[in-house]
Amino acid sequence: MTIAFILAGTLSVIATLFAITRLNAVHALLYLIGALLALAVTFYTLGATFASALEVMVYAGAIVVLLLFVVMILNLGGHTAPAERALLSPRIWVGPAILVVLVAVELGFLLAGGIPAGTQSSYVGPHAVSMQVFGPYLLAVEAVSFLLLAGVIGAFHLGRKHFETRAGSESPEPAAAPREKEGVS
Amino acid sequence: MSVPPVYGIVLAAVLFVIGLAGVLIRRNLVFTVISVEIMLNAGGLAFITGGSRWAAADGQAMFLFILAVAATEAAIGLALILQLHRRQGTVDGDSARKMKG
């Protein structure tokens, strides 16, 4: 099991790295799917079978697909790749890289500070999960349902084409071509 | 089933950091959303690991909620991206800075 975990973990890390460094959005999403699937495997090796199933179904299957839909709508594909390359100049990722390294170092310190010993990883099945969810966490579930409702309404509203202002309805002009990317200092 | 929990935590940390890097580096907002998803996943992994260690279902319950939140956030974020694209003609996050100063 440990070996499986390590393999899947390594895979997910590599896939993630690829995902964020691709120029083509579709490629990135595909790598993301790969990463998520690998993560599902790690969940399984940790005994969280329900979570691994959910990961595949909802995350990789719904959310990433949603992202894919939007990428298709926006037509971010191969022809925008050169533009993306221009955005990834070293000037841009040096600062964040330093920050990220520092955060990683700190996390390392925290982890090195001591993790409760224990080598056990137990299997926790769906039954136990549902007992928890509909038991102590019931209110949280209801709150999450509110959240989903808000998300639906928000997404619906924000995605509209026509906006009405006081002067009359105003619809944003459809973009004819991507405008010049403004240089970021 | 004897995966040391520490492995899980370490993996979660690594994924989180990678996701953070992605968020800060990429200008294309779609990639930002992707990176945020990665980060959320990392957090979920940490929860799962904890639940696995203590043999409690709370970890997976938390993962469920994280999933719901991630879905909502992705939906709204993508709606915003579409709106931005409609107005600015680009999904470059740096193009939206009228709130400067």
Added chain:
Amino acid sequence: MQQLLWLIPLFPVAGFVVLTLIGRRSPIGLIATIGTGTVGLSAVVALVTGFTFAGMPAGAGQAMTDSLGSWVSVPGLSSMFTLRLDPLSDLMVLVITVVAFFIHLYSTAYIRGHGDYHRYFSYLNLFVGSMLILVLADNFLLLFIGWEGVGLCSYLLIGFWYEDSANGRAAIKAFLVTRIADVAMLIGLFLILVTFGTLDIQTVMAKASTTFKVGAPVIAAIAVLLLIGAIGKSAQIPFQIWLPDAMAGPTPVSALIHAATMVTAGVYLIARTHVLYVLAPGVQMAVAIIGLATLLLGGLSALVQHDIKRILAYSTVSQIGYMFLGLGVGAWSASMFHFLTHAFFKALLFLAAGVLIHSLNNEQDIFRMGGMRKAEPAIFWVFLIGAAALTGIPLVTSGFYSKEAILQAAWDFPHVGHLLWIGAAIGVFLTGYYIFRGFFHVFLGEQHTQVSHKPSRIFYPSLFFLAIGAVLIGFLKTPEDLGNISVVSNFLNPVLPPESTVQPAIGTEVVLQTIASLLALAGVGVAYLVYKRSLKTATAARAAVATHGADYELTGIQNFLFHGLGFDWIATNLFVRPFWWFAGVLKRDWVGGIYDAVGWLSVKFNRLLSLTQSGLIRWYLFGIGVGVLAMLGLVVLI
């Protein structure tokens, strides 16, 4: 009669109060009557008391005092309102009131139509009142009141025509320069109080001669401080810079304040406190040297002036230098005698000049006058008398006798007397030159400016009275070889120490007098020759001067003399400029700046912080990342 003493200063002060209150709406005749009348009444009372006083048996301590009650009475200082009339103050009072009366009379016509009538007379009355308080005071505090009062009136009257800011500046200059000297005098008064425990003049003088030996440092210090006060008021080196500029005031003011009376207050002060100076021979020597230096400076500066009032101003500076010289060599009554004659002929010269200025429509440049002999013959004669008296034309003028008294005393002074005499004699030559240079340019030759209106008849009585005095007063004190009249000396004897008892040989006296007289006449003669030569040469330049401006070219030396031998320049650059710089520094309000800095800092900080709002999403995310870093860091470190 003693009880009438307080009337003498009271009348003018009352006149000041009345004119201040009701003057603005009063008719001119009323103002003139009140203004001149009060001084006239004072003069009458002064004459009456003077006669009574003369009738009293002579002897040391002969005096009338009139005490009006206690003024300050605290432990350590008790001061009374006491007026004291003794020979010295009697002389001063008579001169002040009589000369002031005639000048007031003259002013009634002079100021008419030239300014605020009531304001002029109220200030002038206040001045006369303050001056009388000054000379009649029996304690230093009251004297200081009068001292400051005359300084104030001098300021008010120099700046009488305040619409022209240059007059205001001249007034401020006069006030500030004398103020600096007054501070020294005040410190001297403090020192007197501390040393003697009282400010009563007679007590102080008595105690000083009994308690201290000659050369005592305390006495020397007091004497020096009082001396500084005196030279400030009397415009001696280095404080003489204010007097030439004070000519910005109306001419009668110049006559009264800056010739006859106020500027002699310093002489009076030193004469009054002569006991201290006798006890401090070094300081007395300093008095003489200051006097000598000033008389030469005044004479040299007057050589190249072309404003007639400035010539007379420098002449005043020079003549008071003679008085100081006399005080310095111990010729106390000779100095007071010179004060007496000077009051007459200098006031006469100023009033005559005033008539010229008035009738020539405010022309004051001697090169633009000329030919006044034909145009105003009366003025020609009175000016001639005044100029002759100033020069000291032998035998017939008062100035001759008073200057001779001083010169003789200077010669007799041990060790340096001969040098002092030589300096003073040079001064006589310079005097003759500068005053007659002015005289010739104004009265002879052709007329460059026309008389715009004939002088009022009111001017003449004052002029005549002063002219007669300028001639006759001289005979009150003549040297040994010329009649040996010593009315003045005898009069002042009870108060002032007698002059040197060394009686020089008659022969020496005659020789010295002859030399001095020749020098005086030589000055006149040289002035005439130079005048004649200037007529021949550069007549075109003169014509240009007459039409364009009075600043004809001066050579380097002449320029130096013209500007008062550089004293103004020193004062400006050494004191005034640094002070202005410092005031400019302070003007930037450093204390308020500290409070402003708080606001400025806040704005700067705001600008700084608003830089963090770049509007970029990535930037904000970066900020969140930094926050995460910080929080994790806290956890890690703590």
